[in-house]
Amino acid sequence: MSLRKLALMLLASVAVGAAACRPPEPPPPPEPMINQDSIDAVERERERAEAEARARAEAEARARAAAAERERLAAEARARAEMEARVNAARAAFAMQIYYDFDKADLKPEARTTLDAKVPLLRANPNLRIRIAGHTDERGSDAYNIALGQRRAAAAKRYLVDQGIAENRIETVSYGEDRPAAMGSMESAWSQNRRSEFEMIAGAEMLRLP
């Protein structure tokens, strides 16, 4: 600011000097007037523009931050959903039933594969406790079917215990023919009813995925 005043004064003195050295021909141009008000106006205009730019920059920064936050939350939600889907998939895989031949409790190869798929989840969650429920079709005697369902559940349990799952983490129960999955007196219904079902009974709230 003082530099500018100095410059203006310098300019004025140069003009005065020139007038003194020369014969006074034309009247000297009117001395430029220093209008302090206009200077202030320029100043204000400049300051306003600067503030505007600053505000714009700040708003842009805020928007960028918000977008980043949104993106972060979305990513988190995506991750959560993905995890949830994986957990649900693990639960569904765990709940996969196994099926048996008529009057048999032996594990068929498909049943072993289905049981194998449950083992990693059981290993990753040592607090997870489960119940295996054995069922039968309607053809045997009611009482015998409860015993048969129990043997089916026991066979599944024995297989899991053989894979290193602690015995006390697995309960077994039999419902015999009392809780059919499919109604009807034909093989298509019977084959669906000769099964073991798997249920988590404790430690299933925060499942760790294998």
Place this chain on the structure above:
Amino acid sequence: MNRVLVAVAVTAALVTAALVTAALVTPRAAHPQEPQGVRIGLTYTAGTRPGLYVLPMAGLYADSIRAILTRNIDFGDRIGVIAPDSGSAPTGTLNYPLYAALGAAAVLHVTEQVGGGVKVVVHEVGAARVMNTREFPIDAEPLSGDWRMALHGVSDEIERWITGVPGVAATRILFNRGGTLWTVDSDGANARPVAGVGSGLHPAWHPSGRSIAYTEFADDGTHILVRDLVSGTTRRVSFSGGTNITPAFSPDGRTLVFSSGLDGTDLWAVPLAGGEGPVRVTVGRGTENLSPSFSPDGRRIAFASGRLGRPEIYITDADGANPQWLTTTGFGDQSYRSDPVWSPDGQRVAFQTQIEGRFQVATISLRDRSVKQHTIEGVNEQPSWAPDARHLVFTSSRSGTRQLWVLDTESGRLRQLTHGAAARMGAWSPRFAVPR
């Protein structure tokens, strides 16, 4: 009863008229109140059905009383009931020759007593005299369940006078309906759930009729509970998780035997008074051993076992010694026999056997091991003996749903016991006390 009824109905009015004009006869003191061993004139032999003419009755509840008594005696299958629908109560003495002509060996005269109860007179037609008479006070609200049961006791006593064998009307059948336990009177009336029972399978009666045992579903398997029907208390008798099913009381009521195991089952005996722990009866080595049924003397147990593959019926000493395969005979599909029940007279074992893929009820004689198939229509299973060792209650699908049916194993006569929602696993009670 209607068979006889049709022939008789026409003459009913005539008979009633004859009754009124007959001379008065009073019971003579020389005749004992109850026949002791020998019954003069009227001897009952299996396979015959002496005719019993049931006289009309008068009174507020007369129709109900007469209908209940008549139906009970008819359901007993030992006596041919002649019961005309119409007519008035006799006032004079009986015209015995008239009843003889109608085919009656005995005449039943029941009168309603003031203050509840009935007076029963049984006339012996051949000897033209009163065979027996007794008053049965009934201290129960008329038409209530207790009142009906008291009348059932009366008809059982009447049957005993006439045939020497009490009837089985004063009994109930315990069964599974909708997962829980129900009882129904032997005549099909008074069906109702048993209070205090959750899930209930394989019901069994204590020989006193006072308590029951049954299987209950639990989280760790199935358990055996014993419920005192009088005090309403229930206790768990099974001692481990896994399978605990098919309880049976010993005839002395002191021991409960049931099937128990985690992988394969064996029969275990538990003393109900406490003391000694559970004792294993069978050695099944991972096979099924279940559905025990004691011989009437308590010394042996019939049971089903899958020890040689498909289930078959075996008999063992009650301590587990000398197990023998009973159903070795070439009968049915040779594939699946289960649910044995020892007859109360010790002579036979009823069971279910698969024939062409469907269960049928059969009995095997313990004397010569001859087998008799009793059913053919639908699926028929879960037999249970009446105390008379003659009638069986079983589950049949023949009506479209599973219902309980009663079979007279001598005549083959059948009647449907339960109606409505499906019923299964019938267990016939012992005789309840005759009212004093």
